[in-house]
Structure formats: C-alpha cells, structure tokens
Amino acid sequence: MNSKLFLKKNEDRRLKAGHLWIFSNEIDKVENNPENGDMVEVYNSKNEFLGTAFYNKNSLISGRILDSGDIIDFKSFVREKILKAYSLRKEFYPAAESYRLVFSESDFLPGLIIDKYNQTFVLQIYSFGMQKNIQSIIEVLKEDLKAENIFSKNEKHFRQLEGLPETDELYIGEIKTEIINDGSVSYNIDFQKGQKTGFYFDQRDNRIFIEKIVKGKNVIDAFCNSGGFGLHAAKAGAKSVIFVDSSSFEIESAKQNFELNNFSNTAEFSVIDVFDYFEKLYSENKKFDVVMIDPPAFAKSKKNLKTAIKGYEKLNKLALQVVINGGFLVTSSCSYHLGKDEFIQIISRAAVKAQRKIQFIHFNGASLDHPQIPSMNETSYLKFAVFKVE
Secondary structure, eight states: OOOEEEEOTTTTHHHHTTOOEEEGGGEEEEESOOOTTOEEEEEOTTOOEEEEEEEOTTSSEEEEEEESSOOSOHHHHHHHHHHHHHHHHHHHOTTOSEEEEEEGGGGTOTTEEEEEETTEEEEEEOOHHHHHTHHHHHHHHHHHHOOSEEEEOOOHHHHHHHTOOOOOOEEESOOOOEEEESSSOEEEEOTTTSSTTSSOGGGHHHHHHGGGGOTTOEEEEESOTTTHHHHHHHHTTOSEEEEEESOHHHHHHHHHHHHHTTOOSEEEEEESOHHHHHHHHHHTTOOEEEEEEOOOOSOSSGGGHHHHHHHHHHHHHHHHHTEEEEEEEEEEEOOTTSOHHHHHHHHHHHHHHTTOOEEEEEEEOSOTTSOOOTTOGGGOOOEEEEEEEO
16 A cells, blocks of 8 residues: 655645655655655645655655656666666766766755766765665666666765765775766776765866966966866966865875876975965965865855855955956855855955955856756755956
C-alpha cells in the first residue's frame, strides 16, 4: 500500500510554482507509516495528486519532490535523469571529461550532487532517500557512464540536517589523484585533502572570462584555492601572478598546478591571511592591475548574514585600495543568503569607503554545469562581478 503525504490548506502554492521542497510545518498528515527515505505520494488539502517525493520525518525538509507523476522503478527513473544531465553537459562542454554532472534539485535529483573527474565520480548525498537508493545510482554510473571509481565526499553539516551518518564511503574502485583539464588549464586533484569534492567547477566559465583583462598585467589571485583564476591569468599572458591563501595545502596545490602547466610567468605563492595581506600592501603603497578575490561563504546561515555583509564590505574595500587607476576588481561571493542586489551594493559601499570610483562591467553566476530552477532561489548561490576601478 502506497504511503501518502497530505499538505495543509494552501501549502501547495510553492510546489505548483515549481519548488521541490516540502517543509515539516506544511504537512497536515502522513498515511501508512513511511520510513525515512521512502517514496510517498503527495496530495494537497483538496486531495489532488501533486507528485512523488522522498520522505524524511526527522528533517526540516520533510519532502523532496522527485516527479510530478508516479515512480514505478527508481533505477529507471534515476537513469533517465542522470543521462539527461549528462547530455546537457555535453552540449555545453562537448570535449570535457570533468564537470558537475548532477546538481541536485537543479537536475531534478534532490539531495544528490555528482562531480565527474574523468572516470572518477565523487558524490555528495544530502537526502535520506538518495542514500537509501545509492546502489541504483552506482549501477547507473557503472553501466551507462563506465565509472571506474565512485566515492562520497560529503559536507558533515548537510548530512547532520538530514539525520545521515557523517562517514564517507568508497563504493567502487579506489581513491587516487586525477589530472583534469577545464578546456585550457590542467589541475592535479587530491581528493583526500582538497575542499568540496576536490575542485570548484562552479567558477569554470568565470575563470575563462578573466582572460580578457589580464594580458601583460600584474595580477593577484586571493583565496586562490588550487589556483584556478591565477592559472587562467598566467595562461592568458599576465606579466606576474601572486597566489594568496591562508592554507599551505592550497598554496602548494596552486604551485604544483602552475608547474604542471609549464607556465613561465613571474609567480609568487603566499601563505597568509588575505585581510592581513591587503592591509600590508596598502601600508606599503603597492598596487596591482587586476585584483581577484574568491572568498569562502561568510554567511553559512541567515542568522550570520549581518556579520557576513560587514566582512564582505571590509574585504572589498581592502581589495579596491590596492588596485591601480584603470585596473580591475574581480570579486565573488558563494553565500546563498546574500542576493545579487545586496552583493552589488556591498561593493558600491566599499568603493565609497575606499574613495574609488567604479564601473560595473560584468556579472555572472555559476558555470553552465550548475543550472538553476527559476522558482527555487536555493539553486542560485554564486555571484561573480567585475569592476573597472578609477
């Protein structure tokens, strides 16, 4: 007998508009005792069928809509969705072997992220239902995409919210390093020590954009991680690139990637807090043609947004102070709770405090392998902006 979930009156509006989450306080009743991770039929208060969802009574997101119809066989369902996601990436990046293959809700597979590194597939699983059906997912990756290595590299915070164990799993193959290419630059990926699943695919298209503004120039890549922006600057003929990060592992990684690509530009690699570094440059009156900052998310939740805004404002003010007249500030934020308009206003206020005039040149979100659902703001998080500085 199928389990059924009934919504309270008017709580179907968001779902009908295309949102995929059902919050615990929107549920009127649940019939036939589904277990966490089971699929349930979803109905509104008028008994209209809305679709099939994964259920988790212990999570704030108690339902994750999978489909507007019935799902008879989960493996067939997940195969169709993964192959659709795969063909979409192939349209945008026909020659690529490494990219974000599945972006959770945005590819209609809520709570499942899959990053592809050649034939190594790294998963992040934040839905009880996806974890319960992991075997089907692994079989599809093996059978249809010829996966050789599959393992998970989850963020503990999101596993905790879903009531899932925080340990990572090796499903098939082994965990070894991979050398990937983003179309023009190669990277050595160390899955054991690298952040996220090993690499930030979301800035892929934005790294290519900065190649337009760096030729013959002195460039800083701050919060450089494995060196993505700085490496693209080097490739595009920057005169010099300084890689800055507080993590000695990331700086070592950037150095290795610089050598891997046989770049011959002048390069410096600095392990230092970025705020301290900019203050030091300002005190020494040193300025650069292009300053690029890609900090971690300062606002992990809505409650610390106020503090995060202050942090972003201070950081961008410091960065603007070390850009030459006629130079560029390249700035990003991956805090979902910070909207595009607020982000631009932060830079604007920072420019006033730094006594600089700015022109807004370019804005973008995450790369094309990170599609968005227009009715789900949660699927849009990255802000990338370029300003001309006077």
